[in-house]
Amino acid sequence: MTPSPLLFISNGTAEDLIGARLAGLLDHKIRYSPLVGEGLPYAKLGNANRVGRVLSLPSGGFPFGSLENLKADLGTGLIGNSIGQWSDATRGARGAGAVVVVGDAYALMVGTVAARLNKRPLIHVQPLLSAQYLDGLGVRGALRELNALGANLPMPYELRLARGADAVFVRDAATQRYYQQRGVPARFTGSFAMDVLPAPERELDLSENRPVLALLPGSREDHRESLPVMLRAAALLPEVTPLVAWPHDWEAVTLPQGWTLNIQNDAEALAVGDGAGIPLLRGAFGAVARAADLAIGTSGTANEQLAGLGIPVIAFATRGPQYTEGFARRQGRLLGAALQVVEGNPAALAAQVRAVLDDRSRRGQAALAGLTRIGLAGALPLIAAEIERLAENKKNT
Template sequence: MKPVLVVSNGHGEDLIGAALAQELRALGYAIQAVPLVGRGQPYEKAGFCVRGPRREMPSGGFALQSPKAFWADLRAGWVSMSLAHYRAVREAAREAVATLVVGDVYALLVGHFMGRPPLFLMQCRSSLRAWERRGWSRPYSALERFLMRRAVGVYPREPEGEQWLKARGVPQACYLGNPMLDALEGVPLEPAPPYLLLLPGSRSDAYQSLPRMLEAVRLLGGLGLTPVVAWAGLPIEPLYAPGWRLETTGLAEGVTHCLSHPDGTAVYLTQGAFKATLLGAGVAISTSGTAAEQAAGYGVPLVGFPTLGPQYTQAFAEQQKRLLGEALMLVPPHPEAIAQGVRRFWDSPELRAQARRAGRAAMGEPGAARRIAQKIHQELQARGLEQSPSR
């Protein structure tokens, strides 16, 4: 099988990279994945070879958001880890027929200088919809556009991205949909829908935000929604929710833990069951990035609130609001305000219908992963790259 090197930088990017990799595998390609942020669990779950160090940094991949986060990553060994990543990319590139980058300008730099041409880019982070037009800011930086011009295929996440890039010297930009909507996986669940879906995210924000979500759940008794947490693979041990008891079910997937409160409130914590939780959700409470956008794309109204970071800060929340519009209701980070937001959605079919329309308009239709994989396959065929390169 002809190897393709996949380089990604983020938990959401890994999910998308794994979805694209599965479609490429169906077309006859082997996959070598190098995740630059985190442990690359989506690749591992899909059965792909994962190369390079697989460590979580304190910033969760958001080192440039603050000097404090940057220095914390440096102290945790970011330099040595990154050098090991670069070596892994170079080694995997020796046998690859192409490099697929899933992420932003950093992943693109690594893929361009250390990967194997031809280069393909799935730019799933930058959004014209979410871009705040002020000063000299650009949704895609000058450096990123410079590197994009050296790629064979550039696949932005929305049609506006294709138009903007083509107008600025990236003619190979081609919108084929947003593969976030194809990055669903998981086992079925026993608790019956509809769910009140809690999405605390894949970064350390989750340890701050989930306790607030749980307190909001206590205020929502009698709503008719089953509270379910979609836990995104973080260690469970640091989770502390005052007044709540956490018990394991002994399962590795599905409902792995139960959270109970003395007042009788029960919440199911799930792992490896995101597809079931998403498709059964009536309303979601979220401090997540990719998972929130996936939920919006499938018509789930979202109530979000800012955290202290590293990811779901006030600025990040406002950016996501610009992207998702009426699909996301931002509220203050207090259980009472969160509960009120959920009630507003659930009590108003009109607000839920507006949220569904806005989410689907922002995220497009499923099937993009297959379309992008087929486009990459066609480009490789046109270049005669049907055999693995000699070592």
């Protein structure tokens, strides 16, 4: 008998990636409802069909990252299209074996309605919240980050919704304890971020015996501000081999004034300026991540993945939409000694790179913090087995 299709609901770039990787482990046809963007990782599966409309937001899915983000998203029809997505997801859950939510409290609300109206099992994969965001936050810190309150800790309504799910999976052991103390039987089975870290895609030319500095401008529009700063910082560091893990088309590259981009092929280009030539590599994030000795990043998941590999990460805030001052502070609490946030100018970044490379003890502390706070891979196969079990039980009832 053909297994029933499964509905995946996710709301963000990393969430789509995790959801698609999880869906690929399941022997089911997949329906997917991406609440932000097009859900491109699902489309690559071959057995997946999108349910409902596409909502492309200027903020990239961070409407509450700043007032400017919210205004821009509202101007593109955020409210009307979001309401429409609820009915899309509910329709997509009809006849599904289970509803799988990969995302935050909002995605869980949509998934809860879709699952309950269709009497389907509900699985929540929460890759965003971490109890470690509360480390050293305090009352003053919480007041300063009121716009991110629901991102720092689960709100009472999210815990109530999670108690109604058939299975809940969280990103680390500290969060499992936090949820369980509040009556949610959540499980930590491994790191989602490390599960979706790709294997090295190709061999890199690293013949020169110098530390490798990974530059991670990220998949959000922050790269237009952060990449030029990273390039100028790397040009001040002739003692390292800088490599940019570039996730966009070459047309999206923003260079410092006076620099040029020499495109060699679809996978590699060279940014030239200030006496330096710095490679930009497309489709090579896994290779760059594993070659790195140190990283400069303005990325969410990529920064966490490098930290999870034991690699120290240096970060600086941008004007957004994602890697704002508040986001940088939050990621600093999450990663502890694995992340150092400094002033966003080339000289400060170069000085920090040298300070980390010259201090073996500091590198050791960063590695330990990243490995313990992010955790090991292995979550998604266990979650896939639980989804199969719940879907099969529903079919037999």
